Amino acid sequence: MTTAALPFDLTEDSHADYLRAQSGVRSWLNTRDHKRIALMFLGAVNLSLLLGGVFALLVRLELLTPERTLMSASTYNRMFTLHGIVMVFMFMIPSIPTVFGNFLLPLMLGAKDVAFPRLNLASFYVYVFGSVLTLWSMIAGGADMGWTFYAPYSTTSPAAVAPVGLGVFVLGLSSIMTGLNFIVTVHTMRAKNLRWHKMPLFVWSIYATSIIQVLATPVLGMSLLLVAVDRLFQLGIFDPTLGGDPVLFQHLFWFYSHPAVYIMILPAMGVISEVVCTFSHRPPASYRAIAYSSLGIAFVGFLTWGHHMFVAGISVLDSGLFGILSMFVAIFSAIKVLTWTATLRRGSISFETPMLYFFWFLFLFVFGGMTGVAVATSSLDVHWHDTYFVVAHFHFIMVGGTLTAYLGALHYWFPKLFGRCYSERWGMVSSITVFTGFFFTFMPQFLLGNAGMPRRYYSYPEQYQWLNVLSTAGASILTAGLVSTVVYLAVALARGPRASQNPWSSRSYEWLSASPPPQHNFLEQPDFERSPYDYHLPEPSAPGAAPHASEPAHSPGE
């Protein structure tokens, strides 16, 4: 576009959208703008997803045959360690909060930025540094202890475990910085008339997530630091040959790492709550049920870590208590699922890509959740513990939940992030492919686990082969779905039609800003008196009208 032809488009810098307000590499690397930091995180976590995915594919390819397919047993151990650590600490934990939380929180609260913009930028660089340190030390040191760092294996493994522990410690630091920033932002940066119970539900879930990040991550950091110094200086804190107690490590590790699964799933639930309201064109069946159950999960999540240790020699009483407390999480989750489903009722539902991801989420979450209640029953867990049943369970609920919600969020907010629309047809097709692939990757693993195939094993008896082949085939379909998603989103970035300000006719606050938003989020402060879910009222007019109103706006359905 030439400004000469459109003189009214000669907007001042502060009116230009955030992507164009400043230019040059330095304006990105040095930015304090939460939206630009969100995009830098988007690039970084997508890279982590790609890496973790490649490692996963290699693991699946190796398991195609009962004996050696591609790699030696020790390479295989390294591969699943790489896969687990990259996916958990570099993708799933940071993904939704750092990308969508960063981008949307200030928009949803009517703020110009998060409370501490410099801390926000620092958290990005700390993340990059932690990721590089973790990856480098895993590859150079041949880390093979699995993502859980269990002693005594982590204290005796010939691999260089200490630098990996330090790398994850640094990643945890970034996570704490993000969480702290978001809590303060929610408390202090809300627009004048925006009361707590008017905040979009996504904000509640990010808030609950941030509490866990601030309270649980230091304990993980300390445990991994102890593993590192234990190895470096032979302290004997966890190493049983020096008198340490490996079960104490498990307690400390799961005190973080169980709440960490809620760091992964709560933001996903926030995305889902937004998507279901927008595409049902209805307010949530109960706002408070969804908001408070997030806090409930965050709270109970701190009291359930023992369910990872049913076979680690904890007492029967402890097992019973931890089992029952774990089932409380299922109650809060069920409250959410029922509220989402009730929101669909009498809604006028439109089936677009983000809504498809909502349904995939619902299926994977409910199925994964119910198998979770099954493994929380300690007597049943003894049978399933350390089998592929558990692998399938947490991939369904954590990965299925986080990944579908992440992709749903990416499609739902894509027009807002970049001001472009993607091809709806490709979106639908890829979404179906992703789900099909995911289902066929992990459904066979439930059967494998129930039939007794242990996790982390390199070879297996021939009777398990057909299910393993099925699972690997599923992983290939999943890969195809993800690759096609990358391709059409890249095409949309370059050549997609311009998005209108509110292509989905949502009522949530972030859509009151232009697509993409101006540097300071709103040219004119919108009215935060109204609810972000008032679908019974006509669509509000746009106070911060799009700077590119001169061009025809498309909605993604066209």
Added chain:
Amino acid sequence: MAHEPAEHFENLAQQERASHLGMWLFLTSEVLLFGALFALYTGYRLEYPQDFSQAVHHNNIAIGTINTAILVTSSFSAAWAVHSARAGSRRGILGSLGITLLLGLVFLVLKGIEYKQHFDAGVFPGAFYRSEELPTHGANLFFTLYFFITGLHALHVIGGLTALTILGVFAARRHYSPENHTPLELGVLYWHLVDVIWIFVWPLMYLQK
């Protein structure tokens, strides 16, 4: 000195609220960092009650108690710095920060003397433990945790002293007024945390019936 809020805040009050809440959250995460270590201590103490109690006896209760008194006093003088800032007394700020720094340094020196005594008796962490007086396994674990916890705490003392020194330089350059001295308040808040953690370390490491 007139202060302007940062660009993304509406006013100074909002910025102050944010800074304070941010500091409290940071302190909370610090508490959990040490909490993990205290949990570990509890676990091992339950496993080796006899050994732990003997090891606590071995520690120099005089130095431990003097150090507790020093830190509590330094918390008082640090609080006095904030009080002086509110009263607009620059000399008061500098004087009380000076006393705080001095007390913090004395604490570190005494801690160093104590470490020296341990090393002379062959008390080292982990596999380097050589004590003939307390050859038990539990005592070895106790001292490993002792060195880890007090060492980490000493690092926090050093961090706190550095922060207070920087704040002192700013105070000397007249950065703080009775209305505006949030950084000073936050720095002192951190110093209090360092003190509070020690108040938990003291009974765990030194006091014994």
